[in-house]
Amino acid sequence: MNAHRRSSIERVWKTARLLAASLCVAAFFDADPADAQDYEIWAIDQGTHKVHVYNSDLEEVAQIDLGAEGARVPHMIDFSSDFSHAVVAATSGSIVVIRTNDRAVVAQLQTGPGSHMASFAPDDNAILVAVIGSGDVEDDGKVVEVTADLDAGQFEIGRSLVIAEDPMVQQASERFGDIGAVCQEFSPDGRFAYVTLGPALANGGLVVLDMAGFQLVKAYAPDELQVNCGTMPTPDGRHMIVNGGSADVGVWYALDMSNHEVVKQSDSRGQDAHGVWATPDGREIWMVNRVSSNGIVIDAETLEISAELSDLGKTPDIIAMSPDSQRAFISTRGPNPVTAAHVATGETPGFAVVSIPDRTLIEVVQPAEGNDQSDFHGIGIRVLP
Numbered sequence: 450m451n452a453h454r455r456s457s458i459e460r461v462w463k464t465a466r467l468l469a470a471s472l473c474v475a476a477f478f479d480a481d482p483a484d485a486q487d488y489e490i491w492a493i494d495q496g497t498h499k500v501h502v503y504n505s506d507l508e509e510v511a512q513i514d515l516g517a518e519g520a521r522v523p524h525m526i527d528f529s530s531d532f533s534h535a536v537v538a539a540t541s542g543s544i545v546v547i548r549t550n551d552r553a554v555v556a557q558l559q560t561g562p563g564s565h566m567a568s569f570a571p572d573d574n575a576i577l578v579a580v581i582g583s584g585d586v587e588d589d590g591k592v593v594e595v596t597a598d599l600d601a602g603q604f605e606i607g608r609s610l611v612i613a614e615d616p617m618v619q620q621a622s623e624r625f626g627d628i629g630a631v632c633q634e635f636s637p638d639g640r641f642a643y644v645t646l647g648p649a650l651a652n653g654g655l656v657v658l659d660m661a662g663f664q665l666v667k668a669y670a671p672d673e674l675q676v677n678c679g680t681m682p683t684p685d686g687r688h689m690i691v692n693g694g695s696a697d698v699g700v701w702y703a704l705d706m707s708n709h710e711v712v713k714q715s716d717s718r719g720q721d722a723h724g725v726w727a728t729p730d731g732r733e734i735w736m737v738n739r740v741s742s743n744g745i746v747i748d749a750e751t752l753e754i755s756a757e758l759s760d761l762g763k764t765p766d767i768i769a770m771s772p773d774s775q776r777a778f779i780s781t782r783g784p785n786p787v788t789a790a791h792v793a794t795g796e797t798p799g800f801a802v803v804s805i806p807d808r809t810l811i812e813v814v815q816p817a818e819g820n821d822q823s824d825f826h827g828i829g830i831r832v833l834p
Contacts, residue, residue, distance in 0.1 A: 485773035489831040491535065492780060492800050494817055495522045496787050496824035500537065501816040502552070505771070507802065509816060513552050520545045520557060522787055525632075525767070525827040527568040532831050534599055536576050538567040540788055544578055544595065546604055549831055556604040560593045565648075566632045570660070571639040573599055575607070577660075579644060581629035588613035590629035592644060592658060608663045612646070612656060617665040624670035626652030633658075634680035634689065636706050641666070643689050643704070647677030650695040657709045667709040674711070675700050678723050684731035684749045688712065692736060694721035696792040699738045701725070703752050713752055719743045721793060724779065726768035728805060737765035737779060739793040746808070760810040761803060764795035769830045770805065777803040781813060783824035798823035 489510070490503040498516030500523065503509050515523045521541035528535050528549070535547045538560075544567045546556040560567075563581030570577065576597050582589035594607040612618055613628045629652065633644040642658040655676045657667035669676070676693040683690065683703070692701035699717030704710060719738030727734045727749060735758065737744035742765060744758035764782040771778075783798030799815035817823035 485771075487833045488772055489833065490769065490778050490800070491526055491829045491831055492778070492814075492816065492825055493523050493526055493537065493827035494798070494823050495524055495540075495826050496783055496785065496798070496822040497817055497820065498523060499817075500526070500547075503814070507812075507814060511552050513547065513554070515539065515545055515554075518545060518554050518557060519543070523827065524564075524788065525566040526829040527566075528829060528831055529569050529573045529599060530571070531573075531599075532833075534569075535829070535831070536567045536569065537827070538564045538578060540564060540581070544576065546576075546597075548602075555602050558595060558604060558606055560595070560606065561589075561591060563590075563629060564593075565630070567595075568633060568635070569597070571635055571637065573597060575660075576604070577633055577635075577642055579630035579633050581631060581648060588628050590627075590646065592630050592633070592642070594663065610658070610663055610665075612644075612665070615656075615665045615668075617668045618656070621668065621670055624672055625654060626671060628652065628654075631677055632680050634682060635660075636689070637682065637686040641706070641709075643680050643691065645676045645678055645680060645691055645693075646671070647693075650675055650677050650693055650698060653677035653693055655691055655704075669711075674702060676702065679725035679736070681725040681727060681734060682706070683734065683752070684727050688752065690725055690734060690736075690747070692717060692722040692725055694723055694738065694740070696720055696740055698722075699741070701736060715754065718745050718754070718757060723793075724766055724768040726770055726777070728770055728774045729772050730774040732774075733805075735768055735770075735777060737761060737768060739764050739766055739782070756808065758803075758808055760808065762801035762810055762813050763797055764793050765801060766793070766826055767828050769828045771830065772832055774805055776811070777801075777805050778828055778830070779803060780825040780828045782826070784821055785824060787822075787824050788826070795824075798825050800825060800828055 520539040699722035719741035721740035746756040782795030
């Protein structure tokens with residue numbers, strides 16, 4: 450696979466943080482699981498400001514102390530298409546770019562308070578950052594573009610858009626709450642970015658950003674879409690899955706990416722729908738509910754719920770999956786959530802290891818066991834060369 454991800458299944462690998470850097474699609478579907486590429490698990494403890502790196506045998510092989518770099522509360526992680534770089538958004542106000550082969554921090558840029566998620570564009574030439582904003586400033590949520598030259602190791606802040614100032618949102622401003630940008634995902638061709646709003650569900654909604662003009666082409670207020678969290682393109686590249694949740698709500702939608710219209714709405718069969726992920730084999734989409742500690746399996750072709758997940762550990766949050774579609778790695782929250790006071794209070798901060806075929810919990814890995822400040826959130830898979 451190259452940096453341009455020419456096929457939709459390659460895009461699924463990227464958006465699931467599981468893009469195999471040199472597998473062709475046909476070989477992927479025909480490969481024996483034993484021949485699948487090796488990988489690492491990168492799990493973020495936002496309570497201790499560290500990235501914990503584990504190999505596929507669940508042995509810790511490295512720690513990256515982002516707090517020592519001044520990046521406090523690292524929240525979400527994404528990888529470039531060739532897995533040479535990772536980007537981590539820290540809610541203290543910055544993004545950190547890490548060269549993965551030696552775990553070196555090669556750039557840190559100030560993108561704004563509440564920098565919640567950063568992700569590489571499909572061609573790796575840019576990083577888009579969703580910024581919630583400051584809690585004491587209304588409607589300062591924004592998206593920030595960072596230009597990226599991976600070969601030269603150069604990263605610079607480019608365009609930005611305060612979402613509340615876009616004409617499309619201003620036309621319906623009375624229907625939006627305090628706007629903050631939460632999470633985003635690109636369409637397969639990189640033309641559009643789907644950005645969820647929040648973080649509270651009452652302040653949620655969804656906007657679609659045209660990357661060419663860096664302006665909105667669609668805006669859904671929270672009374673139209675109860676969305677404040679996950680984004681995930683379907684493996685066929687036709688639909689974008691988005692979800693939302695609270696202590697009482699778990700809901701998800703599918704949008705047709707050809708026109709950004711909603712074609713399906715469904716219940717997540719739990720409370721606080723959050724992480725969503727497609728299996729690398731393209732067959733299933735998993736979604737978890739933090740408060741009710743359960744989840745669902747969505748058939749990637751029909752978009753119907755095909756199974757329920759009940760054996761996930763306490764407070765399942767963000768999902769990543771092994772390249773052979775055998776294991777899901779799901780972050781689990783700590784007893785003292787640091788990003789906000791909310792109902793997703795956990796007991797075993799770390800990540801759950803779940804069998805995808807059996808849908809059963811294998812174990813929960815706790816890198817900082819006994820530390821009541823530990824609070825895991827972001828997690829990703831780095832496929833090894």
